[in-house]
Amino acid sequence: MRYITTPIYYVNDVPHLGHAYTTIIADTLARFYRLSGHKTLFLTGTDEHGQKIEQAAKNKNHSPKEYADKISLEFKKLWDEFEISYDIYARTTDERHIKFVQQVFLTMWEKGDIYKGEYEGYYCVSCESFFTQTQLTNGCGCPDCGKETRLLKEESYFFKLSKYEKDILKWYESDPIMPKNKKTELINFIENGLKDLSITRTSFEWGIKIPQNLNDDKHIIYVWLDALFIYISSLELDKKSENLGFLPAFVHLVGKDILRFHAIYFPAFLMSANLPLPKYIAAHGWWTKDGEKMSKSKGNALHPKIIADAYGLEAFRYFLLREVSFGNDGDFNEAMLINRINADLSNEFGNLLNRIVGMSLKYSNGEILHNEVSHFYEAELNEANLHLQNALEFIENFQFNRYLEELFKALSVANLSISKYEPWNLIKNNGASKANALVSLCANILAKVSILLHPTLPKNTQKVAKALNFEITPQIYQKLILQNSLLDFKASACEALFPKVEKAFLSEEKKEEKIQIPKIKIDDFAKIELKVALVKECERIEGSEKLLKFILELENGETRQVLSGIAKFYKPEELIGKQVCLISNLKKAKIFGYESDGMILSAKSGDKLVLISPRELVESGSLIG
Numbered sequence: 357m358r359y360i361t362t363p364i365y366y367v368n369d370v371p372h373l374g375h376a377y378t379t380i381i382a383d384t385l386a387r388f389y390r391l392s393g394h395k396t397l398f399l400t401g402t403d404e405h406g407q408k409i410e411q412a413a414k415n416k417n418h419s420p421k422e423y424a425d426k427i428s429l430e431f432k433k434l435w436d437e438f439e440i441s442y443d444i445y446a447r448t449t450d451e452r453h454i455k456f457v458q459q460v461f462l463t464m465w466e467k468g469d470i471y472k473g474e475y476e477g478y479y480c481v482s483c484e485s486f487f488t489q490t491q492l493t494n495g496c497g498c499p500d501c502g503k504e505t506r507l508l509k510e511e512s513y514f515f516k517l518s519k520y521e522k523d524i525l526k527w528y529e530s531d532p533i534m535p536k537n538k539k540t541e542l543i544n545f546i547e548n549g550l551k552d553l554s555i556t557r558t559s560f561e562w563g564i565k566i567p568q569n570l571n572d573d574k575h576i577i578y579v580w581l582d583a584l585f586i587y588i589s590s591l592e593l594d595k596k597s598e599n600l601g602f603l604p605a606f607v608h609l610v611g612k613d614i615l616r617f618h619a620i621y622f623p624a625f626l627m628s629a630n631l632p633l634p635k636y637i638a639a640h641g642w643w644t645k646d647g648e649k650m651s652k653s654k655g656n657a658l659h660p661k662i663i664a665d666a667y668g669l670e671a672f673r674y675f676l677l678r679e680v681s682f683g684n685d686g687d688f689n690e691a692m693l694i695n696r697i698n699a700d701l702s703n704e705f706g707n708l709l710n711r712i713v714g715m716s717l718k719y720s721n722g723e724i725l726h727n728e729v730s731h732f733y734e735a736e737l738n739e740a741n742l743h744l745q746n747a748l749e750f751i752e753n754f755q756f757n758r759y760l761e762e763l764f765k766a767l768s769v770a771n772l773s774i775s776k777y778e779p780w781n782l783i784k785n786n787g788a789s790k791a792n793a794l795v796s797l798c799a800n801i802l803a804k805v806s807i808l809l810h811p812t813l814p815k816n817t818q819k820v821a822k823a824l825n826f827e828i829t830p831q832i833y834q835k836l837i838l839q840n841s842l843l844d845f846k847a848s849a850c851e852a853l854f855p856k857v858e859k860a861f862l863s864e865e866k867k868e869e870k871i872q873i874p875k876i877k878i879d880d881f882a883k884i885e886l887k888v889a890l891v892k893e894c895e896r897i898e899g900s901e902k903l904l905k906f907i908l909e910l911e912n913g914e915t916r917q918v919l920s921g922i923a924k925f926y927k928p929e930e931l932i933g934k935q936v937c938l939i940s941n942l943k944k945a946k947i948f949g950y951e952s953d954g955m956i957l958s959a960k961s962g963d964k965l966v967l968i969s970p971r972e973l974v975e976s977g978s979l980i981g
């Protein structure tokens with residue numbers, strides 16, 4: 357059983373990239389847990405009480421509840437548009453939650469963990485957090501967000517946090533904090549001494565009142581005590597439904613700014629309320645824009661929908677998980693996103709599917725049989741399997757960038773095998789069975805990668821499954837990933853996955869900016885075949901001002917038809933007998949109704965295109981490189 361949660365989001369702010377990041381990570385994990393056969397429950401929702409929300413509502417002339425309803429719906433709508441696979445959308449204004457929190461407060465009170473006193477200290481409304489004078493920065497600033505704090509002197513109920521110091525440290529021994537290196541900070545914080553925590557407020561109204569039996573109804577329960585228990589109240593404990601079995605929670609995903617609340621206060625609250633502690637608290641870093649944390653108040657927040665609409669939801673999901681290592685901060689950069697789409701998703705992933713479908717339709721009518729793969733390609737198969745096993749380990753340890761990196765290494769094994777063994781030559785030279793086995797090797801690698809990539813790219817991996825005729829299910833996961841089996845496939849034509857992005861879409865000044873071309877490895881270059889070709893025939897194409905149609909001669913008298921957009925700069929007759937340079941392994945394309953089998957290279961000189969040819973005559977078909 358795996359119960360996974362995102363934080364519940366404050367409704368004073370519409371969703372931004374930071375919120376989408378946590379939610380997309382949680383969604384990916386939930387999908388992975390389901391696929392790998394775990395009963396899974398996934399909670400997200402909104403945090404709707406507290407002074408911050410009361411103020412935000414007032415500024416907009418709304419009642420707090422009206423305002424909370426409006427913003428909570430915005431979050432929900434976004435997650436629905438993003439097809440986030442949550443099971444529970446929880447809100448702290450739910451009657452059931454309110455009752456639950458009051459009940460928990462009473463349990464803690466009856467246990468002797470709560471007492472009444474007076475609070476004097478500094479409060480940050482933005483973080484909904486208390487500080488002592490020595491903790492403040494620049495006189496009165498909040499040490500977490502830098503905003504001005506307020507000196508509060510209020511009658512307050514306190515929770516005996518100090519009582520739980522040792523138990524929390526003991527719990528840390530089971531390594532519940534991810535990434536593991538975040539534990540040291542927390543231990544230092546605890547070892548400096550935990551102060552009892554003020555858990556009620558009297559200076560505002562928008563929140564849960566303490567239980568009636570205490571006869572003290574000016575007190576509102578501290579918003580963090582209220583919010584953290586949403587993870588439990590939403591399981592309908594009172595109804596003893598089957599959700600109860602989901603405790604202890606498997607993982608609470610949080611941002612690093614709220615790790616302390618989850619990893620220090622929450623376990624203490626749980627212990628006090630006699631509830632089980634979660635297995636993991638996993639904390640990610642922040643997305644920054646030009647080095648600053650993104651937030652609405654700073655005015656630098658990026659709306660996740662704008663990015664997803666521009667580049668596609670799945671490319672966006674991939675980028676968020678791939679680009680930063682979990683726990684570290686990352687700066688959002690549009691050019692990097694485009695590079696990821698072009699270099700990884702289009703080149704390595706989408707293109708592999710094209711190649712497999714193309715070859716199998718050509719060589720074997722789409723039938724892809726696995727019986728000879730291990731015989732011819734055992735080493736490649738083992739190498740790919742190793743990457744898949746690593747990927748599995750990384751995702752189980754919340755190392756999402758490395759999980760994806762390993763999957764793309766497995767795809768590289770397939771792509772490089774195609775360039776290395778050249779199935780098109782094997783077919784010609786009596787190597788049909790080796791060529792077919794190669795197609796099967798690649799199809800099996802692509803299928804296995806697609807299964808493990810499915811939690812990140814749900815739709816595109818389904819397209820792969822459809823094109824190769826298999827299904828992505830927990831059963832197939834068992835078979836292909838855990839038992840390392842191979843499958844037969846039947847390929848059929850399909851649309852290209854992740855077309856290349858040529859221009860940046862988001863910011864005006866970037867519109868005209870050329871995409872930065874990524875550095876490639878020599879292996880990437882090896883995928884391109886360049887040859888010298890002799891122009892045998894050349895003519896204009898009727899109706900097109902740009903295109904010339906060439907018949908080119910390569911080695912052994914082989915000829916090809918290639919179209920090139922240079923008609924404005926050359927007369928056809930002057931090119932006949934000249935040599936040109938050709939990308940000879942480009943996928944065939946139809947241009948203006950004519951087939952074009954390759955691409956003639958030319959250099960851009962101002963507005964002109966200048967053909968590139970060897971300085972001296974060489975044999976037709978000579979390789980360039």
Ligand code: MSP
Pocket residue numbers: 362363364365366373374375377378403583584585609610611612613614641642643644649650651
């Ligand atoms: N309501 C509390 C959570 C209560 S959970 C019982 C809260 N809400 S929040 O809306 O302010 O933030 C929710 C999550 O969004 C946090 O995990 C936070 O780290 C994350 N992010 C907010 N801004 C972020 C970035 N700029 N980058 C990455 N994530 C950040 O805290």
